[in-house]
Amino acid sequence: MRPEKKERMLILGAGAAGLSAADAIRSVNPDSPVTIVSGEKGLPYARMALPYYISGKIPVKGIFTGMRRDFSGRKIEYIPGDPAVGLDTHRQKVLLRSGLALEYGKLLVATGSVPEYPDMLAGLDAPGICNLWTLKDALQIKRRIEHGGAIAVWGAGFVAFMAAKALAMHGRKVYLICRANRILRRVLDEGAAGLMEHALSEKGVVCLKDTNVEHIGVLKGGKKHIVLDGGRELAVDVLIVALGTRPNTGFLHETPLAGKKGLEVDEYLGTRIPGIYAAGDLALVRDCVTGERIAHALWSAAVREGRGAGLNMAGDRHQCDLSLLMNVIDLGGYGAVSVGHPLLANNTEVYQFADKAGKAYRRLVFQDRRLIGAIIVGRCTDTGFFPALIRGVPELTQARKQKILRFPWNIAPALLGL
Amino acid sequence: MQTVEIWTRHTECIIIWGCNYSAAGIHHLRYILEAKERGVPVVVVDSYVTAVASKADIHLQPLPGTDTALALGMINYLVSSKLHDRDFIERHTHGFEELREAVKEWTLKRTASVTGVPADKIARVAELYATRHSMIECGYGHQRYTNGHQAQRAVSCLAAITGNVGKPGAHCNFMEVGAAYTGFLNSARVQSPANADIKKTRLISISHFGPALRAAGNPPIRAVISWRGALITQQPDVKGMLEAIRKLDLFVCLEQFMTDDARWADIVLPACTMFEQWGIHPSYRHQYLQVQVPVIGPLYESMPDIDFWCELGRRMGYKKYFPKGKTGLDWLKELLPRDFDIKQAMHPKGPVRMPERFCLPVPHMSGRFSTPTGKIELFSVMYEERGKKFPGEWSPLPVYYPPVESRAGDPKRARKYPLHLTSQHPPYRTHSQFYTIPYIYEIDGPPWVGMSRADAEARGIKDGDRVRVYNDRGEAHCTARVREHILKGVVELDSGYYVSTGANANMLMSPRAAGPRDVGAGIMQEYDFQLDGHTIPYNDCLVEIGKAEEV
C-alpha cells in the first residue's frame, strides 16, 4: 500500500542516511511531503570529507552534499540548526529545540552519532582542543594550523587516522597517541597495522603506541602541554580528540525507543513503533557475517540503510538490514582496506600473503566455506569484489576458493568465471 | 462460404489465393496450421512473401496482376491432362467448351513467362489441387487490379472444372460476409418504414468521391458526415478527395482520435468507443457473430453513434421513427430475426454461429445455382446480358489482360515509373486504425516501404534510408526496408498511414475503378453489387523511388 499523499515523511538527520532516504523516497514517490531536520546549522555536508578539507585537498564548498536548490527543486523541506529534543509517539510529533513541533506520518531517525569524550580529564575545554566531528571543529583546526605547528591526535581509530594523515599530508608534525599496541586495531591485524604505521611515519607522523594521556595543560602562548602516561611530554598547537563515537539517541530518552547502544530495528529497518524507522550510525542492524545486532558507524552502511529505510517508508517492502563492515584508508596512493571480520578467531581459516618487497599484504579469513573478512594493504585494484564476496555474491565455491588462494593478488579472474 | 471447422476437418489441399491471413483474419490461421499439421498441403498464391506464404508448402509468387493468367494456365493444363471432373462439369456447369477453347493459348510455357512462376511449379500445384478434395480461399490480393474481376472468375472456373465446389471441405471461398450477414441483420426492416417521406437516395462511389461530388448536380451535395471510416486516408486520389471536401459547406467527423478526417473536419463530434456502446460483430470468412455489450457508460460529452443518428433524425423532423430513449440494444433487437435469441450472442463466453437458414455450413451442396442457367456459368450469360446494358469490360469468359497501370499494361509509363506498388493490409493495424497506439507503433515503427535488394542497390538505397516514393500523382516519404524476400520490381507500402504522416499510399493511387462496369463519374444508377463489382485497384500503381533529400 502506498502511503497517503498528504502523509509527511520526516527525516531527522541530514547525514548520509537521511539524504539517501530522501532520495529513495523521491525515487518512488514524487509527491509526498518530505522534511529533513538537521541539528547543525547550514547546508548538509559530508563528515567524511572534513579531514580532506583540513588537509587542503578540497575547498570548503566541496564538502557540501546538498544545495538549497536540490531541496526546493524536489519539493523537500529542509530545516537546519534545529535539533530534535523530544518525540511524542502517540501524537506522532517531533519537538525541535526551537519549540517547533512537527507532525509526521512516517519518521526516520537518522541522527547519527556523537563523539565520546573522556570523562576524567581537566583542561579539555581549552581552545585548540577539539574533535574532528563537525564543520565547526574543522574550521577551528584549519585556522589554528594555518601557520604550521604541531598537532597531537588522541585516539587511533578511523577518524584519528584520517585526521593524522590529513595533517601530515599538509606538512605538519603529528603525534598519534594510540592507547593500544597498534593503530586501527579494530579493523587491521598487526601485519597490516605495521605497514600503515610505517607509511605514516614516512609522512611524518609519530605513532605513540601503548600510550594514554595523563594530563593536559595550557602553556603560555596557547600551546597545549600534554603529559603522557609513560612520562613523556608533548607541546602542541592543537589536540584532536578522537576516541570513538556513540549513537546520538539522547532525545529519545523518554520514549520506548531509548537505548544506549542504538535503536533496534527489524529487517525492514522499522523500529518497534510502527511508522518509525532508523538508519545510519544509530540503527542496530544485523552484521552480515556474525548476525549480531550492532550499530555500524560507517558511511557506506548509512547510505545503504538510508536508501532501504526510504524505500520502506515510501511503501516498498525492501529487506535491507544486513550490514557489512568495510573501511578503506588511503595514504597518498598507499591504501588499506578492511572488509567484514578479518580479526575473528573462532573456527576460522586464516591465509596471509605478503609480497617480497614488504609493501603489500593480504589476509583472507574463511569460516564454514565462506569468506568472512579480508584485509588488503597496497595493490588495491580488486577491492570492490570483496564486499560482494563476503555477502555471498557470487557464491564461494570450492573451485573459486582454490583459485583465489592460488592467485591471491587479483581475485577478479576467479570471480568472473575465467 | 464454408465454416472453418468443416474445411479443416475434410479438406485435403488448401490454396490460399491473394490473402494474408496473418494480417487480415489471423483467427483462421490456427485452423489452417492444424490442417497443415494433419498433413494437408498448403499452397499460397501471393506476390509477397507474407507470413502465411512463409508457412506454405508451396508458394507461387506471380508478378502483380497476373493471377488471371496463372488460373487460366492451370485450367488449360488440367483440361489437357484430362484431370478435370467431366461428370461435375457435365451436370453443374455451363460453357465448358467455350472455356476450353479460350484457355488453349495458356500453355504452361506462356503462363510461366507471363506470371514469372516456374512451369513445373504451376503444374505441380494444379495436379495437387485437381486430384484432391481441395479448397481455395480467396482474399482481395488478386482482385485489387483493374483486371481483378476476371482473376476472381478464372479462379472460380478452376474450382468448377475440378468439381471442388459445394462439397464439405472442397469449395472456392470468396471474401463473402455480405450475403449471409445482411440477410441475418435485416436493415431493410428500418430502411423504408411505411409512408415515410424519404427522398430517393443516390449511390455515390466512395472511391470516386471527388469526381462524384463534382458531378452530383440535382441536388448538389453540400455536407458530408464521416463516420466509422477514413474518407481521406483510405480512398485513392487523396488530392481530388481533399479538393472536393474543401468545396463542401460542412464536413463533420465522429471520432476519438486525430485522424485525417478529424483534422479536416469543420466539426468533430466526440464518438464513443466500442466499450461504451452496443454493436454487432460479424467477420469475413466465418459464420460467427457477437453482440458487443457496453462495459462502461459514455464518457464526457461522447454519445453512442446510434444516439447521434437518432438525434439528427429527430431534429430533421422524423421524430416518429427515432423515438427518444431507444437504445442500441433496442435497435439490434429490431434488426435481428425475431426468433433469434440475442442473449446467447451477448454471452461473455464469445461469439455464436448464425442460424443455418442464413448461412449454410456447406453452400451449393444442392447443385443449384442462382444463375440464369441454374449452373455455374463458365461462360457467363449474366455478364453477356449486363454488357449489353452498361459500358465496361464484360467478357463472358475469363480473359487475361495486364492491369491498366502495370509494366505490361503501360510500358511507356513504366519507363518513367518502373516499380509496381502494391499496398497491402498492414499486419499490426486495421487499416488506419490503431496507428495512434504506442505499443503498436513500437512494433511497426515509423512508416516504411519494402523493396528488393536489387532495386535498392540500383538506386543507391540502403536499409533504413529515408526515401521518397513518387509518381505524377503524388509522393510518400518513408523509411526503406530492403528485404531479400521481396520480388524485384515490386514495392510494398502498407495502406493506412495517415495522410498527415506523409506516407499515405493513396497519395500515389489513381481514382480509376476496378470491375467490369464503367461507372464514369461515380454516381451509380441501378447498381448490382453481385455483378458490377466496382472496387478500387489499389494494386494498380506504378512508382519510382529515390533517396529523400536531407532536410
Add this chain to the structure above:
Amino acid sequence: MEGTRVLYFDMERCVGCHACETACKIENNISIGPKWIEVVQHDVLKDDGTWTMKFMPMNCRHCAKAPCIPACPTGAIEQGADRVVLVNSRLCIGCAECLQACPFGAPQFGPGGLMEKCTLCAHRDPEAPTACEQFCPVGAIRSGRPQELSSQKRKQCLFIAAAGVTARSTGEA
C-alpha cells in the same frame, strides 16, 4: 522433471503477429522500449532459390543453469524452486552484465535503466496460461507437460522455456 509444465514455442506456427508482445505489455504494464517477449523475423533462402520468412517469439528461457545469475554482481537475480528466474529490482543496479551473459538477449531495461524481464506471469495462478500463451491467435505459444508433446513437435520446438510450475502447484499437495 516429469510433470513440470513447460512453455514452448512453435516456429512452424508463429506468423509474427506480435500479439504476444502486446499481451505481455498490457498484462505486466511494461513501458515502451523493453520487450519481455519479442517476435523476431528472419529471411531464409529456400532450396528452390526463393525466399521465405521465419518468425519466433523470444522471451526468457528460465534456464536450469541460468548464466545471468552468476553474472549479476549484486545477486539480484534469483531462481526459485519452481525454476522461474526472477529479478529483484531493489538489488539491481542496472549494469546490464546479465544481458551480456544471456545468450537469448532476454534481460530488458526500462526507462529507469533497471533490469526487468519475463516472469512467466508469476503473478497469475500457477495453472493459468501466461498472457502470451493466452493471446497467441495461432497456438504458437503453448504450455504443457513435455511428455504430452509428440516427438515431432518436440523436434520443432527447440526453444522450451521451463515454466516449472510443479513446485508451485504440487508444493502443497
Add this chain to the structure above:
Amino acid sequence: MIVFNPDRCVGCYACQVACKVERGLPAGACGITVLSYESLDGGGERRVHYRALLCHHCADAPCVRICPVRAVTRDKNGIISVASEKCIGCRLCSLSCPHSIPSFNDRQQMTKCNLCIERIEAGLKPACVAGCPVAALEIEAPREISVRKRRGLLRKRCCL
C-alpha cells in the same frame, strides 16, 4: 555501453593504451582493464582467457550513490563521470563498485571510463573500441544487444 567479446580478445592491451593516450592518464589509472587467466581445457592444453573490466555506467550506480561529496554523477545521457577536482580520494566508490572499476590517478583522484563522451559527440567511437584491432569491443545500447542476440538465435536456428 561498451560490450566485450571474450571470444575475440587476444590480450594485446591496445584498448588500455588507447584509453590512456586519449585521456592522458598516468600509470595505474585506466578506464579499461584487461585481465588474463590461464586454465586447462578438456584436452589438457593450457588456454589463456581474457576479460575486460569496463565501467557499465549502471543505471542506479553504487558509486554515484555512495560518493560522499557527490563528485561522481550520472548525466542525462546516462554516462557516469567523475569531477576530479571534487574527488577527495576516499575510495568508497571502488569498494562499492561490484566490478571494482574506479581507479586512482597520481593525485589520488578517481578516474574511470567516461565513454569518451567528447569522441562520441564528435561522431567517433570510444578510444578503446576504435583502438581494438580485433573488434572485441563494441559500443551498443542494451536494446541493440537484445535485438542482436534474439535475431542471431533465430538465424542460427534457421540455418540448422
